[in-house]
Structures are given as C-alpha cells and as structure tokens.
Amino acid sequence: MTPSHLRLGVNIDHVATVRNARGGLSPDPVRAAREALAAGADGITAHLREDRRHISDADLEGLSALLREQAQPLNLEMAVTQEMLDIALVHRPHAVCLVPEKREERTTEGGLDVAGGHNWITPVVARLNDAGSRVSLFIGADPAQIDAAHRTGAAVVELHTGAYCDAVREGHADRAEVELRALQAGATRATALGLEVHAGHGIDYDTVAAVAAIPEVMELNIGHFLIGEAIFVGLGPAIARMRGLMDAARGLEPAS
Numbered sequence: 001m002t003p004s005h006l007r008l009g010v011n012i013d014h015v016a017t018v019r020n021a022r023g024g025l026s027p028d029p030v031r032a033a034r035e036a037l038a039a040g041a042d043g044i045t046a047h048l049r050e051d052r053r054h055i056s057d058a059d060l061e062g063l064s065a066l067l068r069e070q071a072q073p074l075n076l077e078m079a080v081t082q083e084m085l086d087i088a089l090v091h092r093p094h095a096v097c098l099v100p101e102k103r104e105e106r107t108t109e110g111g112l113d114v115a116g117g118h119n120w121i122t123p124v125v126a127r128l129n130d131a132g133s134r135v136s137l138f139i140g141a142d143p144a145q146i147d148a149a150h151r152t153g154a155a156v157v158e159l160h161t162g163a164y165c166d167a168v169r170e171g172h173a174d175r176a177e178v179e180l181r182a183l184q185a186g187a188t189r190a191t192a193l194g195l196e197v198h199a200g201h202g203i204d205y206d207t208v209a210a211v212a213a214i215p216e217v218m219e220l221n222i223g224h225f226l227i228g229e230a231i232f233v234g235l236g237p238a239i240a241r242m243r244g245l246m247d248a249a250r251g252l253e254p255a256s
C-alpha cells in the first residue's frame with residue numbers, strides 16, 4: 001500500500017473540561033477548534049456526553065457553525081442513545097463516531113460491543129447514513145467486532161489504541177508489541193471488508209509513530225495529550241509536532 005496523507009482529527013473536549021472547572025466562557029472550545037484548523041488539523045472531533053461533563057449543546061452549535069463556515073469535517077462522538085441520535089440528526093455532522101459510554105468512567109474505556117449489540121446499533125447506523133453522516137464505530141481490534149461492525153452498514157471503524165498506548169507508557173514492551181500487532185491485523189481485516197480505518201485514544205508523541213505507520217489507517221483522532229501539551233507550548237506548535245511525527249511515520253516529506 002502506498003503511503004498516503006494521514007488525517008489528524010483534533011479532539012477539543014478537554015478545552016471544555018478546563019472551562020467547566022470554573023464555569024464561564026474561557027477557554028472556548030470553538031476558539032481552540034479554529035486554532036487547531038489553522039495549525040493543520042484536518043477536522044475537529046468532539047464528544048457530547050450524556051452528562052455534558054465537557055462539551056455542551058451550545059459548544060456543539062458553535063462547532064457545527066465554525067466547521068460549516070470553514071468547510072471542514074466535524075466528527076461528533078456520541079453514545080448510541082435516542083437523545084444523541086436526535087441531536088445528530090439536527091446537526092448532521094460530516095461524521096458520527098458511535099462510542100460506548102458509562103457515567104462512572106473517566107474517559108471512553110473500551111470499544112463498543114458491536115458483536116453483542118448488533119441489533120440495536122444497526123438501525124442507528126442506518127438513520128445516520130440516511131442523514132448523510134459518515135458513521136464510524138469505535139471498537140477494539142478484535143476480529144468479531146470488526147466483522148460485526150461491517151454488518152451494521154457503518155463505513156468506518158475507529159480502532160481503540162488505548163491498550164497499546166498504556167502498554168508503551170507503562171514500559172511493557174511485550175504487551176505493546178501484542179497490542180500493536182492486533183491493531184495492524186485489525187486494520188488489514190477491516191480494510192479487506194471495505195471499511196475505512198481510523199484509530200485513536202491515548203496517543204501521544206511516543207506512541208503516534210507506530211500507529212501512523214499502519215498503512216491502512218486513514219485518520220487519527222487525538223485529544224487529551226494535545227490539549228495538555230498546549231499548556232506548555234501552545235496548541236498550534238503541539239499540533240504541528242504531532243503532524244510532523246505522523247508524516248515522518250508515513251514516509252512523507254514534512255510540509256514546508
């Protein structure tokens with residue numbers, strides 16, 4: 001497979017987390033989205049959670065307007081619920097990534113159980129497809145989940161990179177290797193079924209290269225680490241460095 005441009009979706013949820021620590025308007029996730037696009041993000045990702053712990057309905061309005069104005073893709077992450085489906089059908093974002101959601105979790109801890117929940121996920125995928133949103137299912141790199149994702153009619157799977165990234169950070173080289181192989185095999189399997197492959201969760205400067213080097217992966221969605229780095233170097237430089245690492249892993253010349 002020839003190396004191709006790997007898209008970077010920047011998840012700006014945690015700008016809203018910082019804002020919500022105090023209430024008020026600052027820092028503004030819509031401003032962060034604008035700066036991320038100016039710095040080379042290929043799209044913006046935001047997760048509207050059932051408990052609205054970070055992104056709010058008003059943020060989603062603002063993000064939808066910004067991305068429409070800039071003709072750039074908005075990827076809305078959401079749980080498979082009637083409330084979220086109704087919201088997505090109003091906004092009709094470019095992409096919707098269906099994720100599992102538990103109130104007590106700190107972040108999206110595992111992938112969707114598509115194999116177990118096939119019957120309730122499929123009609124939601126169909127409604128979103130009909131509305132013109134490109135549907136992605138956030139799953140572990142497990143063959144049964146990939147095959148089930150394909151049967152739902154979704155166009156995309158986003159492979160959960162959290163276990164790989166945790167293994168690297170914790171210094172477990174053997175486990176990291178196993179997780180990386182699973183991601184590689186999952187990307188190959190999904191592509192053979194005609195699914196587009198995205199990847200994300202927990203990616204930082206140390207883990208991005210191995211994931212970006214998987215040729216079938218077309219998009220990475222990265223949030224928490226970039227927003228954290230932005231505190232030290234600014235959002236633009238953090239994104240530019242991530243972009244550079246992605247391009248290098250893909251064997252592409254850095255943009256001048």
Ligand code: PXP
Binds near residue numbers: 099221224
């Ligand atoms: N992709 C999905 C589906 C997610 O749920 C998240 C976390 O919201 C991410 C990517 C980004 O993960 P992180 O914030 O750890 O980079």
